[in-house]
Amino acid sequence: MSGKPATDILNRRRFLGAAGLAGTGAALGVASAFAGAGGKPDPLITEVQDWNRFLGDGVQSRPYGTPSKFEKDVVRRDVSWLTASPESSVNFTPLHRLDGIITPSGLCFERHHGGIAEIDPADHRLMINGLVDKPLIFTMEDIRRMPRVNKVYFLECAANSGMEWRGAQLNGCQFTHGMIHNVMYTGVPLKVLLDEAGLKPNAKWLMLEGADAAGMNRSLPIEKALNDVLIAFAMNGEALRPEQGYPLRAVIPGWEGNLWVKWLRRIEAGDQPWQTREETSKYTDLLADGRSRRHTFVMDAKSVVTNPSPQAPLKYKGRNVLTGVAWSGRGTVKRVDVTLDGGRNWQSARIDGPVLDKSLVRFYVDLDWNGQEMMIQSRAMDSTGYVQPTKEELRKVRGVNSIYHNNGIQTWLVRADGETENVEIG
Ligand SMILES: Nc1nc2c(c(=O)[nH]1)N[C@H]1C(S)=C(S)[C@@H](COP(=O)(O)O)O[C@H]1N2
Numbered sequence: 001m002s003g004k005p006a007t008d009i010l011n012r013r014r015f016l017g018a019a020g021l022a023g024t025g026a027a028l029g030v031a032s033a034f035a036g037a038g039g040k041p042d043p044l045i046t047e048v049q050d051w052n053r054f055l056g057d058g059v060q061s062r063p064y065g066t067p068s069k070f071e072k073d074v075v076r077r078d079v080s081w082l083t084a085s086p087e088s089s090v091n092f093t094p095l096h097r098l099d100g101i102i103t104p105s106g107l108c109f110e111r112h113h114g115g116i117a118e119i120d121p122a123d124h125r126l127m128i129n130g131l132v133d134k135p136l137i138f139t140m141e142d143i144r145r146m147p148r149v150n151k152v153y154f155l156e157c158a159a160n161s162g163m164e165w166r167g168a169q170l171n172g173c174q175f176t177h178g179m180i181h182n183v184m185y186t187g188v189p190l191k192v193l194l195d196e197a198g199l200k201p202n203a204k205w206l207m208l209e210g211a212d213a214a215g216m217n218r219s220l221p222i223e224k225a226l227n228d229v230l231i232a233f234a235m236n237g238e239a240l241r242p243e244q245g246y247p248l249r250a251v252i253p254g255w256e257g258n259l260w261v262k263w264l265r266r267i268e269a270g271d272q273p274w275q276t277r278e279e280t281s282k283y284t285d286l287l288a289d290g291r292s293r294r295h296t297f298v299m300d301a302k303s304v305v306t307n308p309s310p311q312a313p314l315k316y317k318g319r320n321v322l323t324g325v326a327w328s329g330r331g332t333v334k335r336v337d338v339t340l341d342g343g344r345n346w347q348s349a350r351i352d353g354p355v356l357d358k359s360l361v362r363f364y365v366d367l368d369w370n371g372q373e374m375m376i377q378s379r380a381m382d383s384t385g386y387v388q389p390t391k392e393e394l395r396k397v398r399g400v401n402s403i404y405h406n407n408g409i410q411t412w413l414v415r416a417d418g419e420t421e422n423v424e425i426g
């Protein structure tokens with residue numbers, strides 16, 4: 001890195017003089033903007049700043065770019081008491097600091113059962129065996145020579161919002177809703193690979209297996225596999241990140257995250273579901289009467305207001321932007337309604353940006369806040385007509401013994417000072 005000239009800091013400042021600027025300011029009708037607090041000229045307007053005066057770092061000082069140092073609090077976070085070890089754990093996407101619909105690769109939440117496998121793509125193989133005419137082994141180069149597609153999909157862990165079943169618990173949408181990400185995948189349709197191997201007529205289920213220390217395996221019905229499942233090697237235009245399964249992962253659009261096997265090394269075709277490790281222990285929804293729901297693959301419509309939220313309180317009265325995200329594993333999001341008074345009055349939010357199948361959408365309400373307490377909720381409706389339920393409606397059907405598939409409506413209480421809390425109504 002090149003050194004900066006050791007000029008005396010006092011000599012760097014050059015007072016421009018507010019008067020000199022007043023003419024142009026008045027012409028633009030923004031003269032009042034030149035006065036800071038107490039009517040004094042704002043030095044950020046009237047004085048030349050270092051970054052405006054000295055050369056910056058040159059090209060190649062950052063061969064792989066990272067965010068500005070001023071964004072260093074925009075990071076994934078975990079909840080230390082949630083799991084016993086970081087290798088079998090989860091962290092959360094900072095939803096309250098994002099906008100648009102694409103999750104930056106470095107901020108996608110992580111869920112591993114045996115840590116991050118570090119695999120040289122030259123050493124990676126994908127095997128297809130079981131009820132097929134021709135068992136096959138693919139190298140990464142083989143896969144990269146097959147017809148590929150680009151699709152934007154959300155991935156939501158079935159345990160997202162799982163800590164909220166019994167009542168409001170975690171103070172921030174990063175923690176209540178951050179087990180979700182939405183990226184553009186590049187990959188080969190699984191159907192293309194299965195056609196090459198030739199499925200036997202009695203092949204009804206697939207077992208997907210990962211190459212990580214957890215040796216994760218999952219059962220997938222053949223109809224879904226032939227419909228829209230991808231074997232992806234890229235996300236957001238570049239290779240998958242190690243955390244997301246580099247060099248190869250399964251993409252199971254709209255279905256719960258645990259089926260999206262990372263570091264994918266084997267697909268076995270069979271005539272029935274496997275007794276996979278996870279299905280016999282976790283990822284089962286326990287009902288109030290002790291029975292359980294076994295395969296609840298689809299992620300139902302859900303939404304959350306990301307700003308304001310406990311980690312992102314309101315700072316100003318008057319003009320504010322309320323924003324959030326919505327998604328549905330059954331199709332597209334048709335509408336998002338927002339209430340500011342705990343459900344008495346609802347208005348349709350403005351959805352802006354692409355509205356894609358099984359992808360997050362971004363919504364906004366341009367808000368004029370007079371400093372009154374607000375009870376903010378959002379409610380998503382999808383292309384099947386399904387409406388996101390309240391938490392009470394969900395509990396009536398499912399009880400409170402569950403961890404998984406909590407898509408209930410979230411409530412944020414905004415106090416008069418703008419501080420915001422996770423609460424429940426009634
Ligand atoms: N091989 C393997 N695949 C896996 C897992 C794992 O631990 N090992 N975790 C699963 C779970 S439970 C989820 S929610 C998603 C998380 O994907 P992400 O880490 O890209 O967010 O990966 C799934 N695929």
Ligand SMILES: [Mo]
Pocket residue numbers: 111156157158159257258
């Ligand atoms: Mo998960």
